[in-house]
Amino acid sequence: MELSRRGLMGGVVAGAALTALPAGAEAETSGYTTRIDWERFLGEQDLVWQRIPRAWYEGPFLGNGFLATAVYREPGANAVRFTVDHAKVQDHRPRFGNEWGVARLPVGRLLLTPVGRITGVDLRLDLWNAELRGKIVTDRGELAIKLFVHAEKSLLHLEVRPTSGERAVKLEFQALDALSPRTIREPPPATFPLNPKPVSRTVNGLTLVTQEMVAGGQTATAYRTRERHGRTDLLLSVEHSFPDRTAEAAVNTAITTAPAPEVLRQQHQRWWHRFYRKSFVSVPDALMQSFYWIQLYKLASGARREAPIMPTTGPWLEPTPWPSVWFNLNAQLEYWPVLASNHLELDPIPRTISQHQQILVDALRPEFQADSMGLRRSTDPTFQDAGFVGSPLHPSPDPEIGNLPWLLHNAWLHYRHSMDERILRDTVFPVLRRSTNYYLHFLRKGDDGRLHLLPTYSPEYGVAPDCNYDLALLRWSCRTLIESAKILKISDPLATRWQEVLDQLVEYPVDAGGFMIGAGVPFAKSHRHYSHLLAVYPLHEVTWEQPERRELIDRSLKHWLSFEGSLRGFTFTGAASIAAQMTRGDDALRYLREFVARFAQPNTMYFEAGPVIETPLSAAKSLQDMLIQGWGGLIRIFPAVPSVWQDVTIHDTRTEGAFLVSAVRRGGRTRFVRILSEAGQPCRVRTGIDGPLTVRGCSRWSVRDGVVELGLRRGQEALIHAKGERDFTIAPVRITAPGRRWGLPALPPGGSAVPVDISASFDNDGLSNEFTSRDGDFDGMGDTYPAAQLPQTGSVTDDGVLFEFHNGDEASRNNTVANGQTLAVPAGRYVKLHLLAAADTGNVEADGAVVYADGAVPARFRVTAWQQRPQFGESEPVATTLMHTPSGPVTRQVSIFHQSVELDAARELSAVTLPRTSGPRLHVFAITLEKPK
Template sequence: MDVSRRTVLGGALAGLAATAAGGGAAASAASASDPGGDDFDWAAFLATADLRWRRMPTAWTEGPFLGNGFLGSGIYAEPGKNAVRINVQHSEVQDHRPQYGALFGLARLPIGYFTLEPVGAITGVDWRLDLWHAELTGTITTAAGSLAVRAIVHTGQPLLAVEVRPSEGERGFRWTFHPAEAVSPRADPVWKKAPPAGYAANPPAIIRRAGDSSLAEQPLLAGGEHVTAWRDVTRGGTRTLYASVAWSHPERTSAERALRAVRTAGEFGVLTREHRRWWHDHYRRSFVSLPDTRLQSFYWIQLYKLASAARRDAPVMATSGPWLENTPWPATWWNLNVQLECWLIHGSNHLELDAVSRALGQYRANLSGQLAEPYRADSAGIPRTTDLTLDNGISDATSGFPVGIPGQDPPVPEVGNLTWALHNVWLSYRHTLDGGLLRDTLFPLLRKAISYYLHFLGPGADGRLHLPPTFSPEYGVDAPDCTYDLALLRWGCRTLLDLARELRVSDPLAPRWRDVLANLAPYAVDGNVYMIGAGVPFAKSHRHYSHLLQVYPLYEITWEQPENRVLIEKSLAHWVGFEGALQGYSFTGAASISAAMLRGDQAAGYLGELQQRYLEPNTMYQESGPVIETPLSAVESMQDMLVQSWGGVLRLFPAVAASWGDLALRDFRTEGAFLLSASREAGKTRWLKVHSEAGAPCVLRPGIDGELAVTDARGRAKRWRRLPNGDVQVDLARGEDALVHRAGDRPDFAVRPVSPGGPGVPWGLP
């Protein structure tokens, strides 16, 4: 291999290609006929982001994690024992007692865990989470010898596989399964959340043998079950544990499926072939490289985490993803968490993981069924918390909240959660221009979500349309003309009018939507600072940025409107100036708002604070229990620094940190269904390539000074023109490419990692 051509990561990487054995390290090489293609060793590149452990992790915040969107496993020391815990959890496993609400009666249920129990006392570990192969490898050293370990949760099968090659002194190691009590984790007294009257745990699991396998059958009081099956297979010098989980409701049919999975599982090396192919394709769908080694590693770990936690046909991610630990949050949260979890799928070109669009379409009946009876015929909404079918059950003050009714007293839960969730669906549409998604899900559901608001809008003495008191997520008090709801209502009406034009439909509600846009009450502002709502100032520390949605992510109020700059700047400073209640996603929100203000160093500063103050050694995050959205949303903040495509303009490198002199992108997905590739060298954009999937209008803000050359992949001139503000409009039909660079320059269009920089300490426990 011509190492100097294949990688610019330096001689330290020369030996890392060995980690790709059996996986195909060779990348698709760029050539004259493939400008903007990869020209590096993917396995060696991703090896620099691998998590490593030279000390035994003692909690889920420290250890390796594996998953496939359904089955999940976190690995760490069994507390108080000479053993390693390997958790078994599943995103579909939940209770089915709606009378106790989403957080108890419909809560996700813990399943249990295996312990690997060595013969001798554990004296050390040397583990590596190989991102390229999505596989944990390494050794456990004991007083009696050693155990070489490999583990995967198979990407295409409901299967956890752990291969152990023991030394002579460790041949007698044991596996033991420990079933968990099937009760909502929120019922744990540590959380001080009293269960509803009459709520009780499900009966204990039944453990039995089934021929060459074992079963833990967990019956549920409401009918149905979940079953864990496992099998310990010896082949030559190795023992392999195969484990699978199946769930069914209301029938009890899980045992057969779980047993089939463990009995038909192939030898570990055979299993990894399909598994590795899927993961290699996953990573290659896009590419980002930046000169901050620690942050670059974090980016790729989150793409691993995302694909471990999400699949289009899996449940929308609960707050902990598939890794259910003891938590007061055993459900899916819709007042911020879901929205933030999924933003990174767009820029990273992973729309195949979009469970939100699929679930909102599939369970749309529940979105109307949980409104009060008078509003169900024409409206829809989503509660703060739901199960995997978007059901909240029968709610009370301890177990969750239905969709609120504006003007209620006492304060009501949020009414805008569905509209905000549909902004995610709109983003998926805008990044793909998928007409089916627009026609079948986005337009009809957004129409119903906005119709719910329309029931409560009324004229005031000033002639403007006003909302009665509603609830800004978690601020604690209701406010009339709540900023959160006004922003979503404006965005929803404007978007419905745009979508109706795209669909070429004449909707009878269109005049009402136009009336709202013309006459809706303005946002409440006090001293150039956005308020929670009319008469309710932002006056205390608050982790949510829901009162700033009109700035980000809705881009209704933008930095490109000079008259709004002071308002945006002061509102951001005012919000983060109250320190006490800020949490990790406060800093990802502040970073993205800073990027919208074109302040790259400020955005990078907020991400630095996030890393230093809130992220765990394995990049997980917690607020009491596991909360998955914050690390994933940090990737979106990074993407906002690299590319912004709102408002019909593709802005390249709009807010990068000054220290990011070199950058590389490939197939970064943008609104308009474009794939953007680019290279930045020594602080200047050298070239960009844009590929059009749908033939939408293409307007670029490339950030390249001087005269431009705009060509196709063969170097032939493309039709383009400079707009009055300096942007570049390029004529691109569906399937066509355009390459842009300074006239007279002859850039190398190959995409390669940039030279590493900054502290290179790996994540994990090095």
């Protein structure tokens, strides 16, 4: 239990007073109380697994910004995989591009193989202590496990305590080849020299695995296993060095000098306990509250100021076509939540820009390098890649030039939330000056007297002149440069040019649908990215607080979301943040819930063609936007709280101006707001508190049009509340919308649905994503289901029947083609066999069998072809509006059907034999058995 009382500083600030106090107002000095039982509160947010996770997007994950692990069942084996990854492990041959030459590289995996068959798990990811604990259950006993990745050292500790029947359990490390996971989509280039195989040796109980690199440098893994007191302790370390070959010595030292496991655990827990206490958020929605805290845990597991910028996968590397860092949205969204959550120590973006400016110069063609900088779309964490940033003056299919200014917007926000002028002076201003120069090369004055931008690329949509994405970034850049020069007291010769751009730049192209992609290019197709709306969010160049712009914002948002087909998770997190700016809390919550229902995985991870970490993190930012906003020099308290959230608490939430803000809402009313100024900046706050106000701790204050203006010195804080309010307690709020725990719950006890894990039999990939419709082949002609329109959350429920569903990494297999194979099922008595299935080139009517303990019985399988409507009385739980073909998507409905086969409940079922199909083939996506009622 944490119980503290902090005195608020009073006194009169030197200088002229703001205005006289309003009538009836008071100025006092007092305090507030925090009552947060951190261990109990975070324990309520823990993830729990009572079924074994099948993939990275279902299982526990741990890390420290560098070393990381994810836990799930080894595919096709009776074992549990603990991945071993490290954020610095990459190739260093930029001439081969980001997909191969500077891609993230795998390290290895630990395999825990029990003696008996795995029958279940009971695992808990303890957020407060950042540790995985629990047991793996087999038909021979149990394996109790404890796992943590040290918060500050490159050390992973795994403890396994077997019962007597599992004493012969095996724990082994498997090194993986240092080859880009891009192989999920295509083989490496024929001219690409492969890295040598890793080499392993064991000396005095310490195993060293060394991966030498063609480009120089090395990756090294060291581990030691000890048996003691009936348990096995494994300690493992990974390092990567380039161009030096020092990694092996580093991991050797890390293992041989490590203190005892309990000492490591205590160090680790102290770091995490300090981390969580830096801010607090509580909402009455259990699912969203847990989601938020898991994202903070995820950020601290994957990010550090001194760590590499996270690639698309975060530090957890899985098969992906995108094994590097993407800067046309991904990196920016990843780090937004660190600001309001008061965790600037997790943000590497300002440091990275500062350290690698020459690479940003070299990224441009030589004729631009004298005065400009640019950032390629996808690179390694130091901005290295092959080729040049696109240019409208050179032949290019996608002159995408806005990546650097958008990344600089993140650095600017870091400055605004810290008010650390060094970031502004040494990084933001000089680099933004050069990235803006790059834009200036492509401006032309039109016959209308306005400045127009040559055709540039709106991320993922297409090329257009006067591209709204770039017009927004250019306006923001010029405005920010002028403001920064004033702050830094710089008389810059380009200032008149920046002002000229602001005065003469063409207006944003709009049409009946709202913001267009650019001049002559309407927004006219389903598109996940909000690049054309960047002026609204996150740049706030066009805002809801401009009454003349409201209709345009509203129209643009509705038009964007009206096209289904390619909408993805971050579509809805972006929509939620835009709705929050519009003060529409109910809409914002609806968009967040749609993201959770359609896209969030059991462990809160997210995927498209592979793992992409930014979307759940951006959902945490959307929730922050609903509770507090600080753009435009105004702090807005609870600007978009949903009507069903009557109680909300925020504490030490960081805003622009380097303010730490706490606020409490009870019974649908804001009760008090506390503000601490770290930098002595002007403070304006819209509290939403009704009636006469009392301000304690600050004597210089006034109220104008519902906005409280405070004259706070550096280190001074104020408490604002309605006159007569006496309860200034900061504590968790009562849950009024209960929700399931994240993780994998057990099937309902005594429930009738028993999903059967048939993933080991999958032999067909019938899905493809919008990026490569040639991935997969459902019907033998290269046609596939569009993955974006299929269930993303690992399950499908139809008519009360739960099916497990696989819609994972690109190129992964997700269904079984019926060819007479026999599939084992959990032995038992059942009344029905439920299939999630579809036929390909025609309907299927064929005989298979159900296998009972006393013999097999023929069974008729009747399933409709995927392009038809149900022919055999099936239901249609999955239907799409598109079909992917080798030449691209076409508008056509394709379906997956729910069919059932009657069983004899008086006999014990042990297996199912699928029919042998060849002409039209039967594809089985899932099987669930139904128990008698």
